[in-house]
Amino acid sequence: MEKLFYQDPYIQTFTTTIIKQAQDESGKWYVTLEQTAFYPEGGGQPYDIGTLNDNKVIEVQEINGEIRHYLEHPLPEITQDVKGNIDWERRYDHMQQHAGQHLLSAAFEELFSYKTKSFHLGKEVSTIDLDINELTEQEVLEAETLVNRIILENRKIETKWVTKEELSDYPLRKELSVSENIRLVIIPEFDYNGCGGTHPHSTSGVASLSILSLEKQKNMIRVSFVAGNRVLKQLHEKQQVVSELSSLLNAPQNGMAEAVTRMLGQSKEQAKELKEMKEKLLEYEATALFSKTEVISGRTILKSVFQNREMAELQSIARKLVSASDDINVFLVAENAGKLQFVGARGSKSNLDMKSIVKEVFAFINGKGGGKENFVQGGGETTVTGEELIGEISRIISNV
Known part of the structure; x- marks a missing residue:
């Protein structure tokens, strides 16, 4: 063929x-x-x-x-x-990315003797893996600058079929994987490489190259880049994001970092205030719950059922209750999206073993959890309602 x-x-x-x-x-x-x-x-x-x-x-x-x-x-x-x-748009894009990879790999080797171990031409972004553990921003800048200088010099990109015996005439960048039908892609005085891909006739066909990011990959550094028309596409996408953020922040481009820093500071302060307000609400809620206390088998018991409450909130309310009353025993249940959650806690003067009680509770709702003798938590299936579980807890306490 x-x-x-x-x-x-x-x-x-x-x-x-x-x-x-x-x-x-x-x-x-x-x-x-x-x-x-x-x-x-x-x-x-x-x-x-x-x-x-x-x-x-x-x-x-x-x-x-x-x-x-x-x-x-x-x-x-x-x-x-x-x-x-x-499909010429797709083909020419591949030619630009492939030639860009040759240039980038050659630049890293020319400047720093960093060898490329692998190359991936992606749909949006391409990558090379460098056989090194670290790469500085200054080295990235120098390599990118050299590549774009070679592009602007409009050097020829030549292809040549050679025999194995003729290879010694060329300073190849890496060892070849074939010994016959050898095709070299040559950028004179810069890169000599065995390759079977397609490339523009000259480096100017690559147009430009931009390194986007670095990522540690095992014992190598993965360099993500774009070349040719993809550079403009990336620029347009980033400019659109910058414009949208500038509008949202009501700040010019060079003032966006300051605006975001200020906003993050405000957000942290608001989060702190919200947390403090939430704690106060939980304190008020805990105080109001004291009206539900009752005596079962000579022990002060407080039981309550909630709807759609986070486990952390149940735990906080329970701790506040036992801190305020040293002889109280607290049992809180929440019905949350198809599951029951449960917290049990006792005051410092109570001798009720929460661990033994919670075992029976979990058996009743096919649940699991854990804790200590004075504080337990867990969850289980909604085989019963929260009120039915509270009733079962009362029965368990009566038999202790």
Whole structure:
């Protein structure tokens, strides 16, 4: 098969003859062609998509030496010649990202001798993994600056097929994984690298490159970047966010950090005030609950049922009650979204063993939890109502 994408990566349309149309093991239809400009997935670069006679090409793979063009629907059996159209926006984006990766990897190696271990060309963002443990912001800036200088110099990006014996003539950036059909991608006096992907004819075709973020990945540093048209896309998206935030904060762009800092300070102060107010409300609620105390088997008991209350609130109310009365025994139940939650607490002068009581409570509601002799908490199923559970607690206490 003649690979037109190697003859000229800028070929967008072509006409050729079908060699065969068939289904693979999973039943997907594909065709092989005498020549193709569709790039098959490989070397870190995604496959091309497009059309053959207006029939969508949805995937391209090189399998067992043949390039398979997977189709949305099979072509009519009488079809012999087809016209291919590459999705050029997608292809050129891949060319820009791939060439950008060559430049970025070469820059890190040229400046700091940091080697690239892997490359991923993503749909929105691409990454390289550097074989290092740390990378400074200054090093990132220097590498990005060098890449964009090489882009502006409009250096040629050359491709060359060489033999294994000829490799010694080139200062390769990394060891090759093949020993035949060797294709080099060369940016003179900057990068010499074995690669089977597609690239612009010159570095200016990359347009620009921007490093977005760093992430520690095991024993490496993952560098996320965008090149070409993706840089503008990122800029527009970020500018839109900045504009929206500027409007929300009622502050100019250079005053946004100060506005956010001020807002966070206010938010913390408001959160503190809210917490204090909530504690006061819980104190008032605890005081009001004292009217519910009763005597069971000679012990002062306080029981109450709540709706949709957080466990932390039940615990706080219980602690306030036993702090205010040293002989009280408190049992609070909350009915919360399909489950029952329970808190039991005793005053310092009570000898009621909450742990033994809670075992029977949990058996009654198929629950689980834990605590100490003076304070327990947990939850269980709503097999009974909160009031029925309170009644069961009264029965348990009567038998203690």
